[in-house]
Amino acid sequence: xxxxxxxxxxxxxxxxxxxxxxxxxxxxFGPWTTWPAAGxxxxxxxxxxxxxxxxxxxxxxxxxxxxxxxxxxxxGKITSACDYTIVVEGFDAGWWSLAAFDARGRLIxxxxxxxxxxSDTVMREADGRAVISLGRDARPGNWLxxxxxxxxxxxxxxxxxxxxxxxxxxxxxxxxxxxxxxVQCH
Amino acid sequence: xxxxxxxxxxxPTLPRWLRGVxxxxxxAAVLLAGIIHICATLAVPMLGPGTAFAKLRQALPVNQxxxxxxxxxxxxxxxxxxxxxxxxxxxxxxxxxSLLITATLAHVGWALSLHTPQGDNFxxxxxxxxxxxxxxxxxxxxxxxxxxxxxxxxxxxxxTTIAAPTSEGLIMVRAPLKxxxxxxxxxxxxxxxxxxxxxx
Numbered sequence: 001x002x003x004x005x006x007x008x009x010x011x012x013x014x015x016x017x018x019x020x021x022x023x024x025x026x027x028x029f030g031p032w033t034t035w036p037a038a039g040x041x042x043x044x045x046x047x048x049x050x051x052x053x054x055x056x057x058x059x060x061x062x063x064x065x066x067x068x069x070x071x072x073x074x075x076g077k078i079t080s081a082c083d084y085t086i087v088v089e090g091f092d093a094g095w096w097s098l099a100a101f102d103a104r105g106r107l108i109x110x111x112x113x114x115x116x117x118x119s120d121t122v123m124r125e126a127d128g129r130a131v132i133s134l135g136r137d138a139r140p141g142n143w144l145x146x147x148x149x150x151x152x153x154x155x156x157x158x159x160x161x162x163x164x165x166x167x168x169x170x171x172x173x174x175x176x177x178x179x180x181x182x183v184q185c186h
Numbered sequence: 187x188x189x190x191x192x193x194x195x196x197x198p199t200l201p202r203w204l205r206g207v208x209x210x211x212x213x214a215a216v217l218l219a220g221i222i223h224i225c226a227t228l229a230v231p232m233l234g235p236g237t238a239f240a241k242l243r244q245a246l247p248v249n250q251x252x253x254x255x256x257x258x259x260x261x262x263x264x265x266x267x268x269x270x271x272x273x274x275x276x277x278x279x280x281x282x283x284s285l286l287i288t289a290t291l292a293h294v295g296w297a298l299s300l301h302t303p304q305g306d307n308f309x310x311x312x313x314x315x316x317x318x319x320x321x322x323x324x325x326x327x328x329x330x331x332x333x334x335x336x337x338x339x340x341x342x343x344x345x346t347t348i349a350a351p352t353s354e355g356l357i358m359v360r361a362p363l364k365x366x367x368x369x370x371x372x373x374x375x376x377x378x379x380x381x382x383x384x385x386x
Contacts, residue, residue: 005215010222017223018230039307041351049230051305055264057238057358059299060307068266095295095362097268105265107257115257115269120295120364155266159295159312 018049025050027167031075032067032156032177036168054105064094064159065167070103070151072180078152080108082185083135086154088178089128094159095119098132098178100144103151110145117142136186154180231304238264239277239303239356246277249285251357251380253373268360271295272372276357276381280327280350287357288322289379292372295362298379300325302352309348324384325350325357357381 017025025046026033037043038051039058051058058066072078088098099116102108107115122130122142133139134154136147146152156177241264246252255261257269267273278285289298291313298321300309311321323346359379361372 002211002215002218005212006218006222009216009219011226013219014223014226018227039301039305041302041306041308043306045227045231048304048306049227052231052237054266055236055238055241056266057264057301057305057356058307059297059360060310063297063310063312097270097295097362099266099269101266106262107259107269109259113258118268118270118295118362120293120362121270153266155268157268159297161312 017046018053021046021050029067029177031069031071031073031180033069034065034067034167036065036164038066040168062164062168063161064157065164067156067158067177069154069156069180072182074182076182078134078146078154078180079150079185080136080146080148080152081150083133083137083183085181085183086132086134086178088122088130088132090176091119091158091160092128096159097155097157098144099155099157100134100146101153101155103153105153108146108148108152110147112138112143112145114143114145117144133183135183237303238301238305239354242275242356243277246275248277248279249283249381249383251276251359253376268362271360271362272369272376273361274359274376274379276379278325278350278355278357278381280325280353283383283385284327285325285357285381286322286384287325287379287381288320289359290375291319291321291359292375293362293364295360297360299358299360300348300350301356301358302350303354303356306351308351322346323348325381327353 021033021035025044026035035047035050037047039060070078072084078084086098095118097116097118100108117132124130130142132142132144134144134146136145251274254263254273254275256272257267263273291298291311294313294315296313298311299307301307313319325348328349359376361376363369363372
């Protein structure tokens with residue numbers, strides 16, 4: 001019993017804090033989560049361990065912020081069995097990228113060879129918004145294929161030094177992050 | 187209406203398996219769990235098998251800029267790396283020589299970044315509108331964290347000297363792709379990136 005509490009509790013809590021993070025090391029905005037100290041030499045031990053364990057090479061959060069989402073706005077896991085819509089707006093000051101990966105950070109094979117949209121490649125509506133559709137079946141507009149992988153991880157990278165600095169200092173988001181709306185499941 | 191007498195209310199009792207464990211034993215187990223938690227968290231950066239540096243080390247020659255193959259399924263250099271971009275990476279080793287790093291940061295989204303083997307990004311220079319986009323800096327060994335940290339926030343990279351906190355690490359130039367039509371241009375600009383040894 002002693003060994004179970006000590007080993008299980010110690011290793012289990014460390015694994016959770018390194019993989020999922022907590023309010024000590026991450027900030028969450030709806031389904032999006034970021035590690036504000038990622039890439040910084042003065043990062044906390046949990047952030048450093050998270051970056052090393054997952055072989056990440058982040059740019060310092062003095063420059064840009066990277067968010068990950070594994071669930072939609074209603075809390076359901078993002079899967080290739082469903083279609084989603086993401087509306088990106090308000091990030092026009094800098095460069096941004098929205099990419100889809102499987103749960104282990106690998107690209108999802110698709111015939112269109114499309115894995116991401118950036119502020120340079122996305123098509124915009126007349127009002128400047130970018131509406132991105134995620135799904136396994138092709139559709140007109142900004143279609144990001146996610147078929148063939150069970151669990152999906154979305155990564156939103158926003159290059160905005162002011163936003164990154166504010167987040168690191170603990171300020172609230174001035175710009176809302178794009179909601180991830182589930183449209184239908186097959 | 188039935189009334190419950192005070193004697194009928196049973197005090198909550200611990201399960202039998204827990205009653206045999208003294209509170210001192212439980213406190214010691216929790217304390218040891220805390221120590222294991224701290225040790226495990228601090229050990230991961232040193233013992234973790236899958237750092238970005240370790241993954242790329244074998245594929246990259248020392249002190250030479252290499253343009254990676256465009257990210258594609260099964261050919262990702264690193265997990266969660268932005269796929270709509272080309273990357274040039276130099277694995278630096280400052281044991282014998284310093285390095286002169288040059289790069290062209292052509293458009294918004296382009297960035298030059300320097301990383302330790304643990305992934306710490308100790309210097310970053312993004313492309314900025316209305317600024318010269320030719321970057322040239324010298325990477326020299328030495329310096330501890332307190333000394334080099336402020337340099338990561340310099341406004342200009344022209345002929346800058348950067349003290350690397352570790353003798354080995356990675357230099358990365360990211361070139362976001364605007365689309366297929368711009369691919370050749372982006373690749374040509376990325377090929378200008380270099381990391382050349384400089385005698386000390």
